[in-house]
Amino acid sequence: MSKVLVSDSIDQVGIDILSQVAQVDVKIGLPPEELVRIIPEYDALMIRSGTHVTQEIIEAANNLKIIGRAGVGVDNVDIPAATRKGIVVVNSPQGNTIAAAEHALTMMLSMSRYVPDANQSVKTGQWDRKSFVGVEVYKKTLGIVGLGKIGSHVAAVAKAMGMKLLAYDPFISQERADQIGCRLVDLDLLIQESDYITLHIPKTKETYHLFNAEVFAKMKPTARLINCARGGVIDETALADALRTGQIAGAALDVFENEPLEADSSLRELGSKIVLTPHLGASTEEAQVNVAIDVAEQIRDVLLGLPARSAVNIPGLYPDVLEKLKPYLQLAETLGNLVGQLAGGRVDFLDVRLQGELAGTSSQAVVVASLKGLLSQALRERVNYVNAGIEAKERGIRVIETRDASVTDYTGSLHLEAKGSLGTHSVTGALLGDHEIRITSVDDFPINVPPTRYMLFTLHRDVPGIIGNIGSLLGRFNVNIASMQVGRKIVRGEAVMVLSLDDPLPEGILAEIIKVSGIRDAYTVTL
Ligand SMILES: NC(=O)c1ccc[n+]([C@@H]2O[C@H](COP(=O)([O-])OP(=O)(O)OC[C@H]3O[C@@H](n4cnc5c(N)ncnc54)[C@H](O)[C@@H]3O)[C@@H](O)[C@H]2O)c1
Numbered sequence: 001m002s003k004v005l006v007s008d009s010i011d012q013v014g015i016d017i018l019s020q021v022a023q024v025d026v027k028i029g030l031p032p033e034e035l036v037r038i039i040p041e042y043d044a045l046m047i048r049s050g051t052h053v054t055q056e057i058i059e060a061a062n063n064l065k066i067i068g069r070a071g072v073g074v075d076n077v078d079i080p081a082a083t084r085k086g087i088v089v090v091n092s093p094q095g096n097t098i099a100a101a102e103h104a105l106t107m108m109l110s111m112s113r114y115v116p117d118a119n120q121s122v123k124t125g126q127w128d129r130k131s132f133v134g135v136e137v138y139k140k141t142l143g144i145v146g147l148g149k150i151g152s153h154v155a156a157v158a159k160a161m162g163m164k165l166l167a168y169d170p171f172i173s174q175e176r177a178d179q180i181g182c183r184l185v186d187l188d189l190l191i192q193e194s195d196y197i198t199l200h201i202p203k204t205k206e207t208y209h210l211f212n213a214e215v216f217a218k219m220k221p222t223a224r225l226i227n228c229a230r231g232g233v234i235d236e237t238a239l240a241d242a243l244r245t246g247q248i249a250g251a252a253l254d255v256f257e258n259e260p261l262e263a264d265s266s267l268r269e270l271g272s273k274i275v276l277t278p279h280l281g282a283s284t285e286e287a288q289v290n291v292a293i294d295v296a297e298q299i300r301d302v303l304l305g306l307p308a309r310s311a312v313n314i315p316g317l318y319p320d321v322l323e324k325l326k327p328y329l330q331l332a333e334t335l336g337n338l339v340g341q342l343a344g345g346r347v348d349f350l351d352v353r354l355q356g357e358l359a360g361t362s363s364q365a366v367v368v369a370s371l372k373g374l375l376s377q378a379l380r381e382r383v384n385y386v387n388a389g390i391e392a393k394e395r396g397i398r399v400i401e402t403r404d405a406s407v408t409d410y411t412g413s414l415h416l417e418a419k420g421s422l423g424t425h426s427v428t429g430a431l432l433g434d435h436e437i438r439i440t441s442v443d444d445f446p447i448n449v450p451p452t453r454y455m456l457f458t459l460h461r462d463v464p465g466i467i468g469n470i471g472s473l474l475g476r477f478n479v480n481i482a483s484m485q486v487g488r489k490i491v492r493g494e495a496v497m498v499l500s501l502d503d504p505l506p507e508g509i510l511a512e513i514i515k516v517s518g519i520r521d522a523y524t525v526t527l
């Protein structure tokens with residue numbers, strides 16, 4: 001039975017789903033060295049933002065197939081290391097959208113009306129109505145940085161509260177911003193004109209300390225900043241200075257560069273100018289049920305050999321695409337394996353040509369499947385849909401994709417051409433009505449054979465006697481021929497012969513085959 005480690009607190013509904021297919025161990029708050037020690041036992045790891053899945057942990061994770069992040073942000077997982085190791089990483093892109101958006105709005109309002117401080121004052125026996133005179137958000141300008149799922153929901157609610165909306169997001173179209181009712185502007189203008197700025201961006205190289213001393217100097221002195229996205233997008237030391245010196249009026253933070261926030265952080269000493277919560281954006285009952293179900297189902301599926309619906313490191317393999325392309329992916333893997341062996345080791349170029357009906361489909365998954373097949377001889381079970389692209393890149397394989405919808409020999413066909421240590425070779429394949437794979441050309445010679453485990457390909461002159469000579473040679477070595485076919489472009493010109501064999505070719509026989517008069521070249525392939 002598979003084993004799943006749950007190392008952050010997740011809703012019981014997730015544990016129940018995982019328990020259908022695996023032994024589930026819940027161990028929260030493990031020190032990193034303990035995680036490194038026990039991770040080899042596990043097939044799957046389920047986390048939230050509390051567990052940092054470092055390269056060291058991934059390298060030790062010799063049985064791990066999937067890391068499930070019950071939430072959105074995967075910046076606490078070393079994705080390149082997981083990808084290289086062939087571990088699929090999944091998240092729940094939408095399960096906590098509403099919770100996070102509502103938390104940002106809560107922070108905006110409670111900061112504006114001093115709710116946390118007023119509450120504290122009443123609870124400590126006071127009745128102070130003078131110190132907590134707030135400001136309204138109505139008719140104020142809200143600058144939204146990152147107009148994705150959470151930013152868009154914040155925009156919809158803020159609009160209903162009568163706020164004017166500005167947005168900065170270099171990856172969002174004007175049309176989308178118009179739909180949401182936001183004026184798309186550059187970051188500088190947003191910083192200068194906003195009364196409130198709310199951040200809904202991921203933490204990346206580009207967004208690290210995006211809000212820094214220079215930015216605070218440009219903000220209105222009455223402006224307030226909200227961050228329910230990720231710690232690290234704000235320079236916290238510069239923010240504390242800006243609040244202390246009155247450069248800006250307030251801040252409300254749910255996320256921090258280091259979590260838990262250090263006990264002596266200067267952010268804790270800014271009184272009513274700042275509202276702080278301990279990363280509670282996703283902490284609603286509804287969101288926790290959503291993300292636990294979403295991610296536990298994906299872990300269960302992957303452990304059962306099914307695809308994941310929200311993998312962040314499998315290019316192009318969305319469930320609907322996958323369902324349609326599944327038979328073609330098998331074709332691509334088989335042809336990739338075949339052309340890789342014909343081209344010899346050290347392939348440095350692969351052309352993936354999608355023909356006929358296939359030319360109209362999303363090619364990314366077909367390319368990944370072709371690469372998986374191509375690399376399977378070298379990497380065996382170490383290569384999968386997760387790491388095929390990165391492995392190919394690291395081996396310096398240049399991949400190009402071409403499309404030719406005009407090819408109509410079969411409904412859809414795939415042509416792969418590879419250049420390797422044995423020169424440039426190509427294969428084409430198609431699917432029959434029942435999804436059976438057919439190899440339909442080798443080095444542009446037309447054939448029609450199903451792939452089999454052991455195959456022999458020869459390039460020869462189309463003259464009498466060759467087929468008989470090869471047949472008797474194989475007979476002498478006790479190799480049984482299951483089927484044989486010749487493909488040629490012109491009579492008595494060059495031709496290829498394809499033999500399906502019941503047994504692998506014994507050592508040394510290929511050299512004997514090449515010596516047969518008329519044979520130019522011979523290749524043996526194991527699929
Ligand atoms: N506080 C919490 O508990 C909590 C909960 C959920 C999500 N989050 C965080 O909120 C953030 C947003 O989540 P989402 O679901 O809306 O993600 P999303 O992917 O839907 O939206 C992110 C948006 O940021 C934009 N973006 C990327 N780089 C940018 C840049 N340099 N400048 C401006 N915009 C940029 C993208 O184009 C995208 O539209 C994430 O960091 C996520 O981890 C926090």
Ligand SMILES: O=C(O)[C@H](O)COP(=O)(O)O
Pocket residue numbers: 048049050070071072073074096279280281282283
């Ligand atoms: O990215 C997210 O989904 C949020 O930051 C939530 O994090 P959490 O699951 O640790 O609450």
